[in-house]
Amino acid sequence: MKHILWLLAFARPATKRLSLSVLARLVGHILGAAQFALPAWAIGMFATGAAAGAGFVVLIAAIFVVITAAKAGLRYIEQLYGHLAAFSLMGEMRVWLIDRLIPQAPAVTDGAGAARIQSTAVRDVDRVEVFFAHTIAPAITAVLIPIGAFVTARIMAGPLPALVLALVLLVGIIVPITGVKRGAESARQVAHLRSDTAQFVADSVRLREEIIAAEAVAARLERARQADRQLATALLTLGRRAGIRSGVNSLRIWVGTLLVLLTALASGANLPGGLAAAALVAGTAASLDTVERLAGSLPAGLEATRRIRELASGKPVVTEPESSREPDRLTAARVSVPALAVDNVSFTYPGRSEPVIDGLSLDVPSGAMIGIAGASGSGKSTLARLLQRHFDVQAGEIRVADVPLPALGSTAVAQRVIVADQTPFLLDASVAENLRLAAPDAEDSELQMLLDLVALDRGLTDALGRRGERLSGGQRQRLALARTLLRGRRAPGGLAGCVLVLDEATSHQDPLTQARLMTSLRTLGITMVVIAHRLETLREADRIHVMERGRIVESGNWHELSAGDGAFRKLLDAGA
């Protein structure tokens, strides 16, 4: 019920369209009932001799034609406005969902699985269409039409046949509703199995080399077959229930018509009235049919709603500051190149017991380039994530221009701490479109200047293909770096007001391009943190810190460290 109320509240902006759809459906169904009752009544009139002659037949036929034409028009209006409302609401729902997913990213959305998120954002939202387009109007009609039929039968055939008609109609509502709860369970099971299957297919394609090399294709296909069998069984349960409901309903119409007619005749009602009342069983069937169809599809729609709300309700890992105003200190600092301070920071990933960053302190003076080296797993990328405030630290503090990160809103952090990493995400679009994600208003000349800066010899209109597949790994990294720099240029205070973090962002470059890139970046005079496995990358750094198990174990410039015999020298000797 809570999901229904939520959907109704969500549908408020489309009230006008939905009301029009409900009204058209209601009048259409009244006319639908009349299509049965009118000929039945006319036959009764003929049979009892109360009416005769061609004029009467022509009149009834004419009314019938008008009713049929009006009903067709109303059906069109009902469907049109119902679907217009549904489609606009589904669009709104996707926007609403994306709006709630962005604050959860990347810490939460990474864990949820991309295919699952896609399955909910696309398929589950599509399934909610059932509610907006095929639930609200039918539910209202399914209540009002039987009441109208009862009143009509009462007038035309008397209280007893009307009572029998009411009971027959009640059966038409109760039969589909019983089993809705079990139907909901099956729908939930089907939705889970579908989403697991989506993830399984996506994983199988991504991991194809491993699967082929391990000669595990057959085993993988067998697992897919098993999952499919489970899905088929769950769908069969739903289908069987729908079949039984449908059969019982057909029986209800035949037996019900006969019962109303016999009761009318037995209670002395006139034949035309009795026939018209009996015809109302079939005449209201279309209104009640939807209850039956809804009993099948509504649980799936509500289950989809539950999943959408669950996905949307994931808590952001970090909270926004109460005031969205940029702290005065930072605004004042706009004019200068900010310094970055990591002050005695400790951090443990949620659900883990060992800290990944353990009492780490780091000073990056204004305009300096600081290098971070360290073996795999020493916590370098985690430090980059903390600098972007993907997570809050459990102890200590990170400050940009002397302002602690939690005092900055997520927008300010994204503008102040700009990061390029090893595996950039590129859209299937042109070079220019990928760059303009960071600044839609950027002129071609500015984009070209950035491409020159990162030494990327590509035309602005060149298409990249899926995830940038038409570029080499190094070119992809350079394009992403240009986009990061563009982001910085648009930040308040411009690029000079940002801290640039490179997390293995040049790992795919050849030594010459790499050296050229670092020299270009140094000329920008901005504050930089460069994380690199390949120590050559850090040659230009003012100071290099070596990390081990979340701590800094050695610091110095390239010459000092390479001449020593500490952790840095060991990394160098190991070929880093």
Ligand SMILES: Nc1ncnc2c1ncn2[C@@H]1O[C@H](COP(=O)(O)OP(=O)(O)OP(=O)(O)O)[C@@H](O)[C@H]1O
């Ligand atoms: N999301 C996460 N949840 C839990 N533990 C994590 C998560 N990400 C990383 N870790 C753990 O934190 C530790 C440090 O990982 P991190 O990626 O920061 O290392 P790194 O120094 O960047 O390594 P590499 O050079 O291989 O990229 C590792 O032990 C890793 O298992």
